[in-house]
Amino acid sequence: MHASCVVLGEDGILIRGAPGSGKSTLVRDLIGLGAISGTFAALVGDDRVALTQRHGRLVAAPHPALAGLLEVRGLGLQPVEPTMPSAVLRLVVDLAEGAPRMPEAAEETILLRGVRLPRTVLSPGPGRAGTVLWRWRRLRVMMMTD
Secondary structure, eight states, X not given: OBEEEEEETTEEEEEEESTTSSHHHHHHHHHHHHXXXXXXXXXXXXXXXXXXXXXXXXXXXXXXXXXXXXXXXXXXXXXOSSBOSOEEEEEEEEEXXXXXXXXXXXXXXXXXXTEEEEEEEEOSSTXXXXXXXXXXXXXXXXXXXX
């Protein structure tokens, strides 16, 4: 799938969007924000990830040719740490022009490979990493109370 994936805590976050929409930048920002906030964050895969349905869960893994590499605009593919070999997806983030302004209006679910996942739609631009971190924390609280 043409997407990127990052781990926050123990949860995979799949980031989808058109070429040039900022998927790699969002991954880099989430890893940096995780480091400052004390939340574990690591790259699973950038630009292309494999999705496999296992026991009712969707697992993302990097394309072998791109494992451990992140595209940095103007520098090309760069090695990045930390990385994870795979992650169970808990959230899908779609980067799209014209996304709803209020996060609540952008929240919904999506069915991928037979697994229903929470989905958030965000406009390309600054501040997205904070919004993703906020949405992920809300999901964690909801999972703990279920």
